[in-house]
Amino acid sequence: MKITSAQIRKIHALANEKGLDKDILHSFVYSVTKKEHISDLTKDEGIKVIDALVNPKERKTDGYRITAKQVKFIRNIERELGWADKPERLRGFIKKNAGADDLRFLTKTCASNIIEGLKKLKKGCAKNDGSKKEKIQKNDCKGKRIKETSKETITGERNYSS
Secondary structure: OEOOHHHHHHHHHHHHHOOOOHHHHHHHHHHHHOOOOHHHOEHHHHHHHHHHHHOOOOOOOOOOEOOHHHHHHHHHHHHHOOOOOOHHHHHHHHHHHHOOOOHHHOEHHHHHHHHHHHHHHHHHHHHHOOOOOOEEEEEOOOOOEEEEEEHHHHHOOOOOOO
8 A cells, every 4th residue: 555645744744853854864765665755655664664763773773784894994995096075976986886875874785885896996996097998897785787887987087098
């Protein structure tokens, strides 16, 4: 059964009460239900979201969310790539490769995939001085292969010399 309008209003009211903006709310809903839009939820999924907003500590996240060690590792690679002063680069990389809006919303599995992608990118930049278009395999959070893309697409770097 589809989510009710009363549930939608309750979700938005709780989000406003907790100071969540629209993007963070949608990311939160996705982390709970794996659905992009609140209007796509079922009645039971609406209940899950409301419960998670009301009692966030009761929501099981142990063993699910990104660990502090993973965050530290990603931040170190971010600095090594020269992205520390450009946070939008890492956010874009995460959005494109994991579908999450921010590092905080990654699961352990997605964080591992992001780390591996960043390590390949770093290795490719060091090996090729960022000039060669190196193919990097991207995976979604379930480990399925999405497509290959050039390093140029991910880093924004281009070599205009012939």
